[in-house]
Amino acid sequence: MSRYLEVTDIDYVPVSVKLTEPLIIRASAIIDGKCKREIGVxxxxxxxxxxxxxxxxxxxxxxxxxxxxxxxxxxxxxxxxxxxxxxxxxxxxxxxxxxxxxxxxxxxxxxxxxxxxxxxxxxxxGWDIIPDKVKVACGLLIGQMSTNPNTNVKSKKDFDYSIEYFGNNMITPEIADLLSEFELRSFR
Incomplete structure (x- = not known):
């Protein structure tokens, strides 16, 4: 299981965010899915x-x-x-x-x-030392997940009980740009 931040790496997340193991593991799994590989060796x-x-x-x-x-x-x-x-x-x-x-x-x-x-x-x-770009992307994902506990919900309307969902992608263009050099690219 990948972990691209430690609980002590508070420099990579917004100030108001409490860095926890579950958030780190979820964000690292999203990065692995985007890159189609693990970043570590x-x-x-x-x-x-x-x-x-x-x-x-x-x-x-x-x-x-x-x-x-x-x-x-x-x-x-x-x-x-x-x-x-x-x-x-x-x-x-x-x-x-x-x-x-x-x-x-x-x-x-x-x-x-x-x-x-x-x-x-x-x-x-892979990389022995996790690159800073991956750590920053992990911090941005954790920031998104901590502000919205249900990250797939776009809006809720209680009056008529409707819920509108986002797509299944939390990768913003900024995060995609940070991770672009770590993605698996097939040469075949």
Missing amino acids: KAYTERIRLTDAQRGHLSYYPVVDVLNAKGRPTQGILGNFFGSPNFETIDDLSIIDVDKEIGTIWCGHSPFGSAYEELEVSYTS
């Missing part, structure tokens, strides 16, 4: 196809570290006589080059000289 495993130039792209970035990898070569020792080869563990991770900032990956050849067509990579991705 988390481990991922994914399979990626490589181009003819032995390049691919990991979904989550920035990449902190590549933990292990398996590759499926285009050909086995006997070519493709017995079918496509299985995944094999890549013991020497130095043949994998990762641009950690944007998640682009390049891989050398298998021990038998064949190029890899697909990789299964286990890696960690």
